[in-house]
Amino acid sequence: MQQKYFQMVTNSENWKLSKDLRPYGNPGSDNFQLEAYPFYMLNRAASRYNLAIEAVLREIGIDIPTWRVLMILGESQPLAIGQVAKSAVINLSTMMRIVERMEKAGLVATSQSEADGRVKQVTMTDAGETTLHEARKVTAPLYDTIIRGFSARDFSTLLTLLDRLIHNLD
Amino acid sequence: MQQKYFQMVTNSENWKLSKDLRPYGNPGSDNFQLEAYPFYMLNRAASRYNLAIEAVLREIGIDIPTWRVLMILGESQPLAIGQVAKSAVINLSTMMRIVERMEKAGLVATSQSEADGRVKQVTMTDAGETTLHEARKVTAPLYDTIIRGFSARDFSTLLTLLDRLIHNLD
DNA sequence: AAAATAAAGTTGCAATCGCAAGTTATTTGC
DNA sequence: GCAAATAACTTGCGATTGCAACTTTATTTT
Incomplete structure (x- = not known):
């Protein structure tokens, strides 16, 4: 039982179940997980978005x-x-x-x-x-796609969190 | 009164008080606001972060x-x-x-x-x-600075929202 | 099994980027 | 009011990037 539990929390994706994910996102920590690292996610999101928008902008030549x-x-x-x-x-x-x-x-x-x-x-x-x-x-259509499933609250939360992140970067 | 109200909601930063910010972040909308555009914020955050991390990495030559x-x-x-x-x-x-x-x-x-x-x-x-x-x-120290003020809940919310954004980008 | 198609990587080349070392204009300190 | 310091921009130049065309190996079709 003890054994099984230990296995459970250290295996694969189970860190996601942890109550506080912040340690997993710390590059200095032993149980660091790339997917818990906000800046990996941030860069991925930004890069992916740029790829998508680039394709659309090409249509109008910019x-x-x-x-x-x-x-x-x-x-x-x-x-x-x-x-x-x-x-x-x-x-x-x-x-x-x-x-x-x-x-x-x-x-x-x-x-x-x-x-x-x-x-x-x-x-x-x-x-x-x-x-x-x-x-x-x-x-605009791309925007609608990407925002799909975001409630007004989700949306404003995202903006707020990004804003706080940016402010912490001074 | 009517006049004054109209002025209030169209002025400067007052869009932030709106209950649903999603329309303001839509590039196609008339009252579009750069600061409500998640990808402007996303790119800003990622770029700023990259600047900061770059300086730190230079110390160890990568x-x-x-x-x-x-x-x-x-x-x-x-x-x-x-x-x-x-x-x-x-x-x-x-x-x-x-x-x-x-x-x-x-x-x-x-x-x-x-x-x-x-x-x-x-x-x-x-x-x-x-x-x-x-x-x-x-x-790691940079990480601590940037995450400052983020509760465990804020943190996991940020990760979740970014993840959803990334998934919508397929 | 051969031919056709797809997947994975490689490379030439032109465009873009950013450091570093300028120039020009403004502000500060004496 | 002038010299020094600062701010805003400019430019040369080497490094990095990414498109496009190509090579090699694997998979699918006939």
Whole structure:
């Protein structure tokens, strides 16, 4: 009996039954489990999502970085290129090249700020606004699929937990 | 009064008070809010986390892809290179190069499978096991910081929600 | 058993990324 | 009010990535 129980809790997937999973997600712990590691799950979710969204965006001829920038500018505009980079959590020099490409494609325009000559302001062009609108339209169905089965409560819980995670990362 | 209420619910951050946030996270909706978009949050969290972990891993001389592969092999070994790629959600050809680098660094060894001549099996060397152990040790403190404030219930809820999200992504 | 199809991995090549070392503009300390 | 420090951006360059086309081995069909 004792033997059996011991086997039960150490075997395969049984850690999932534990009351407190936090130790299993600790990379330093002996009984570490990849599936209990929030950042493995986080990276998997983000990567999978990016694969899915990438396929959809290809239809309208844009890539993920472009879409991210458009989404950010859709929220507030114009924005310093450094702010865009921060929002997207993308290296400034990389963002430089992304904006360069987008400018060449006619999606955004850039200008030197009058208030502060160091900053480069980024604004969507009309074509950019149009593309953003299209991007939103084509990604909406995917959104519905992924959110399937999430109650209003689940949804807001997810947002809250992610937000707390992000805040702990300072 | 009517006027004031209208202003209130359309202003700034007040969407957060809404009972059901799901519509705000829908890229197709008119009152879309970036912060209600789970994948913006997801990508932000993952990117921020990667920045933090990258800095820690640099101390022991490895990068994120290396660490991901070591973690995966730590879970089950030997593994076909294609399986490693799938687990890590990394392109096979990219994984090819990652394993190549790791092999050159003496962290893993590869061999052709006897059961199936097509598959390339990847195994950690002793040096790889040692590095994995070190990596776990140096990342553990970061883990504690990030998990701070998460109850056992919060933690398991996060894992469950992420898992459901991942499953919806098929 | 041979031919056709599929699965698993390999590699050339062009594009993207990000570090490091700049430049230019603003702010701070004296 | 000027020199030093800081902030914001820019760019060269080597490393990494991923598509596409290919090779090799296994499985399925005829």
